[in-house]
Amino acid sequence: MSIEGANGQHAGSQPDDGGLSAAEQHWELRLYTAGHTPKSVRAFNNLKRICEEHMPGRYQIEVIDLMRNPRLAKEDQIVAIPTVVRKLPQPLRKIIGDLSDTERTLVGLQLRSRSS
Amino acid sequence: MNDLANGRAPLVTAGAANGGPASALPKAPTGIAGLDEITFGGLPRGRPTLVCGGPGCGKTLLAMEFLVHGAMRYDEPGAYVTFEESEDELAQNVRSLGFDVDALVAQGKLAFDYVHVDPREIEETGEYDLEGLFVRLGLAIETVGARRVVLDTIESLFGGFTNMALLRSELRRLFRWLKERDLTVVITGERGDGTLTRQGLEEYVSDCVILLDHRVTEQVSTRRLRVVKYRGTSHGTNEYPFLIDADGISVLPVTSVALDHRVSDERVSSGIPRLDAMLGGGGFYRGSSILVSGTAGSGKSTIAAHFADAMCRAGERCLVLAFEESRDQIVRNMRSVGIDFSAHLASGLLTIEASRPSLYGLEMHLAQIHRGVGRLRPSAVVIDPISNLGINTLDTSAMLLRLIDYLKSEGVTAMFVSLTAGGKALEATEFGVSSLIDTWLVLRDIEAAGERNRGLYVIKSRGMHHSNQIREFLITSHGIELLEVYAGPDGVLTGSLRSSQEARERAATLAREQEQQRRQRDLASRRAVLEAQIKALQHEASTLDAEIAHESIQYASATDTIERERRAAARRRGGEESA
Numbered sequence: 001m002s003i004e005g006a007n008g009q010h011a012g013s014q015p016d017d018g019g020l021s022a023a024e025q026h027w028e029l030r031l032y033t034a035g036h037t038p039k040s041v042r043a044f045n046n047l048k049r050i051c052e053e054h055m056p057g058r059y060q061i062e063v064i065d066l067m068r069n070p071r072l073a074k075e076d077q078i079v080a081i082p083t084v085v086r087k088l089p090q091p092l093r094k095i096i097g098d099l100s101d102t103e104r105t106l107v108g109l110q111l112r113s114r115s116s
Numbered sequence: 117m118n119d120l121a122n123g124r125a126p127l128v129t130a131g132a133a134n135g136g137p138a139s140a141l142p143k144a145p146t147g148i149a150g151l152d153e154i155t156f157g158g159l160p161r162g163r164p165t166l167v168c169g170g171p172g173c174g175k176t177l178l179a180m181e182f183l184v185h186g187a188m189r190y191d192e193p194g195a196y197v198t199f200e201e202s203e204d205e206l207a208q209n210v211r212s213l214g215f216d217v218d219a220l221v222a223q224g225k226l227a228f229d230y231v232h233v234d235p236r237e238i239e240e241t242g243e244y245d246l247e248g249l250f251v252r253l254g255l256a257i258e259t260v261g262a263r264r265v266v267l268d269t270i271e272s273l274f275g276g277f278t279n280m281a282l283l284r285s286e287l288r289r290l291f292r293w294l295k296e297r298d299l300t301v302v303i304t305g306e307r308g309d310g311t312l313t314r315q316g317l318e319e320y321v322s323d324c325v326i327l328l329d330h331r332v333t334e335q336v337s338t339r340r341l342r343v344v345k346y347r348g349t350s351h352g353t354n355e356y357p358f359l360i361d362a363d364g365i366s367v368l369p370v371t372s373v374a375l376d377h378r379v380s381d382e383r384v385s386s387g388i389p390r391l392d393a394m395l396g397g398g399g400f401y402r403g404s405s406i407l408v409s410g411t412a413g414s415g416k417s418t419i420a421a422h423f424a425d426a427m428c429r430a431g432e433r434c435l436v437l438a439f440e441e442s443r444d445q446i447v448r449n450m451r452s453v454g455i456d457f458s459a460h461l462a463s464g465l466l467t468i469e470a471s472r473p474s475l476y477g478l479e480m481h482l483a484q485i486h487r488g489v490g491r492l493r494p495s496a497v498v499i500d501p502i503s504n505l506g507i508n509t510l511d512t513s514a515m516l517l518r519l520i521d522y523l524k525s526e527g528v529t530a531m532f533v534s535l536t537a538g539g540k541a542l543e544a545t546e547f548g549v550s551s552l553i554d555t556w557l558v559l560r561d562i563e564a565a566g567e568r569n570r571g572l573y574v575i576k577s578r579g580m581h582h583s584n585q586i587r588e589f590l591i592t593s594h595g596i597e598l599l600e601v602y603a604g605p606d607g608v609l610t611g612s613l614r615s616s617q618e619a620r621e622r623a624a625t626l627a628r629e630q631e632q633q634r635r636q637r638d639l640a641s642r643r644a645v646l647e648a649q650i651k652a653l654q655h656e657a658s659t660l661d662a663e664i665a666h667e668s669i670q671y672a673s674a675t676d677t678i679e680r681e682r683r684a685a686a687r688r689r690g691g692e693e694s695a
Contacts, residue, residue, distance in 0.1 A: 099242055
């Protein structure tokens, strides 16, 4: 499933849920924030960095400010801020915090297995 | 419910009863029967209240009722944030209690949000806060303009996040946030081991803490509610039984501790004329409490049935709560002693509610009685028996006291049947209710000469002259018959002893009569003999008379003859002598 030490190279060959190899997957991520806070800025920067590293050109980050769209907090079951939701690839994953712990972020995005 | 809110709560220490400083604290009525009385008006307005207890103790329901009543009766919309059940599940659960939550949501009076935190799909990667929860809460409150908020059970958050320090500081912030908005909040919490809540929520909620308890004693479950803490106001401190049924939660009792119920001089018949006579002629006072106690098979239920029958005959409603026999069984059994309940049942004057005493906890029975009385407005209630109602514990008797008090305050004449266990003193009532009982009839078996007879006496009857005699009574095909006591030189006798004594007396009377007759006959015959003798003597006298007469005639004729012969002789001699 996950790509071990992928470093952005097309190393993984296992088929994924979508039938595509991990390297060809499109990543759809949402970052939920509540206003423009230092934490959310940090989270956005960290997320962008990780995506550039692991899935350059194959990701999309949507930032949702719950202060402006409070309804989405209910719809997407958001409690903690900031939260990153991996919409694609399936299954849905949630990562909370400012993503400063890169290892755990990779685990959370299932780019790395927990044991490593 | 407002009138109840102003009423006094039961068994609260004197002085605390009339509010006083309590009224200074604004309160939000819950609309839950009984709870508003214990808290003298409801939960602290604009503050959080913690409702804690074990699983299945009714926390969610209490919280939901608080919101629903708020929205429906007090014009205070509410927001319900659930952490455990989805909105659909929640709505479904309370729909069974007759709350149409969907309609309230549609009317914009209630808002729901299901906050679901699944630790399996969450990875913590650094600093975060719970602003998302605040956003959602804010949205729910704003949607309906909520004045009341429920957080059920916010402790679930502790299972979803690992950073406890952060969680606690966020909770503290949350409660501050709620207070700033002047919201009346109910927070539920699962009871922990030795603490009120597992996560120590009581640390954040210091204004009011209500503890719910659901315990099983001797296989019968009872629910209890206790106000552990209520800052700045007096409150009932006891454990109060409560129940959950088709109408939601009600906390017992709904009665007042004050002895201020009106009394009546009017009498109601016991249905047994001679018993009425024993009670100074008129029967029981209306609105009084009557205890009928006795050993098994001493005729308690029959006495109670007579009373119920008499009430119905007088055209008054009577509610019979039976815990030993089914309705049909009662009707059949009472028919055998000449009491026909079927007509009263058909006319609606009589209501028999039969249930197994062990089926529900005691409080359920008491609530059933409360509801029955509230619904039917009967003139009389018969509870047969109260001795089956519960385990003999302190709170049982306390509850019964309150029940009796309640019935009195409603002006209902109440008859309680109590089974005295064999070997116990007849005067021992299991529940110590005797002090509240106005008229106490004891039925006892009188064992003598190898048989058992039934005796009845009046231990006490307040406010009326009553007989001090033990009456023997018979259960006949036309009901109970009280007999005249046999009080002869050998003391009070009952049963066959009485009848044999009576027979002996009858025999003695008969013998005396026979003796008398014999002597009369004797005298008469002696008189007859005498008369015969008189007759014989008279006869003899008359014979003698005749003889006397005859004798004198003979004498005369003899004298005559002698004279003639003398003359003749003289003549013969005279020729010679006179010559």
